[in-house]
Amino acid sequence: MVRSALRSSLRASAGDSATISHVGTAEELLRACNQGSQVVALCALDIDGVPLLAVMSQLLSASARVVIVGSQESASLVPELLLRGAAGFLPLETTDPRQLWEAVEAAASGGATLHPAVAMLVLEQWRATRSDEAPQLTAKEMEVLRAMMAGTPAKSIARDLGLSVKTIDTHRSKIFSKLGVRTGAQAVQRALELGLS
Template sequence: MKILLVDDHPLFLDGLALLFAQEFPHAEVLQAHSLAAALSTVAAEPAVSWVLLDLGLPDSDGMQALQCLREASPEATCVVMSADERPATILAAIDLGAAGFLPKTTRHGELLRALRQMMGGGVYLPASVLALQPAPVPGVPEAAESVDSLGLSPRQGDVLRLLIEGKPNKAICRDLGLSESTVKTHLAAIFRKLGANSRTQAVVAAARLGLRLQASAMGG
């Protein structure tokens, strides 16, 4: 697995790279100090599967970096890192396809827990955003670590996993070999189960529930 760390602060970047080397020794860690360098890296390394991205790069304007990297490497899972912890910023990142958000103030132990959670198929979002989740909906559980306990089918679990990874409908159709109408039907069912009205709300709900989603070998 190849992971690209993108940040313009060398000390922070080196510390994060060291953490990955110690805790995820199977991963090959690449580094970039700017958006331009990150785009060059994903062009040269199409096998990059994870990108941890700082929004405060010198050659981009906030969310621009996320948009550019999502377009340049649509198969990679992007996680945003930022000193801007405002809920509006976090939700905007999720809306643009980020699969998680790590505040730069996150302490070492919590950072490690967050990374393990995301690498294990879960979602990590700060508590400030999880607290914004709408009031509990009748029939929607307060905790459900698996698709089965949530009442989703394996295929709906696959769709939810790709949604959490930030994949648009067309990419979900392609990856799962489904028609667009079938994907929309699955999404509608997922939203009902999660008490969500949008993709962003679904990701927040998955994080609140502690869902862990892995690729399914099932078709359909």
Template sequence: MSALQSARPNARLLLVDDHALFRTGLRLIVQDHPSVGAIAEAGSIADACALQRADIDLVLLDIQLPGMSGLDGLRLVRQACPQARIVLVSASVAPDAVHEARARGADGFLPKSANAEDILEAITCALSGQPCFPINSGNSATTRGPDAPSLTARQLDVLSLLCTGKPNKVIARDLGLSENTVRVHVAAIFAQLGVNSRSAALLAAQRLGLSTPQLHDPL
């Protein structure tokens, strides 16, 4: 029996992240998983614990949260959602971050740079009771410098066009993607850069040296 076949049907998910835009993008991806049913959201450990949901099957828990981090709050979330598998989500894919997630008792680790296919595969593994930790934390991410966020090649493409002022509809057309997919990429980019606007994303990209030839193209 495949992992997908053994995953729980109509699973209830809880997305815990303080960036509403990233949660929206993540919801757009996970709601397409055949085993996913209801999806709840929370912006902090306190909000997640206040839900007291014994029926939650899977929690995607951001590490960088206001007040209490996902690592420190993992035990509390497990108490509030006792039957849930908990996968930590992080902008960092450093080996020590993955190791710390394992040490704290997480059931998996998902980098924010993961593409939609990787996210859905992680959900399948988690819901079927399997661990879902990256084999190679630097597998698909492209970084520029030791402090730069991890962005996939496709996210860099989107960032490049975004910084020229193009709207999502035009970016989708230029890259051959759906507009929903572009929105997901933009949400992930904003979350990793720690910004909430396109102008701020441009400044962050320039500061971090994430510019590409397209960013300098006057056309």
């Protein structure tokens, strides 16, 4: 019932500009995606008992663009699929036919569409991952790193912090080691990538 309603909505939005069809199984979906034409697949998280995650790499190998449609409660499962290449997620409860068609068009042109709740989940996961990646610098190492990021030479850092140049060099060496770099410029670049400041 949901499938036929989606198909009708898409046909009404697309007019004659696209071929709209539906499949019932993951096997049929993969076959349709491997026919050579551009395919945007609107998929549930489960396709006739087969988890979308299980066939995601095959869909992407067939150059299909995947937009996930599902319930808002299932949104927590979507970030992993987005990381693996899905082009969006829309909750069935709040998505109208125009939004659905816009998501298909966005995916077909290489874009993505995310419901705000899923965007927040992705952002939270990204932040957690980023903070897990960031090395644990001591307070003094952070002071030295901030000074390095400001372009302050080692002698000036030593004077400003009331430390010897040798101590600053030791802190710099520890910073380089923790960031996995060899030069001050690389340390600054890596710190920026990790959002350290």
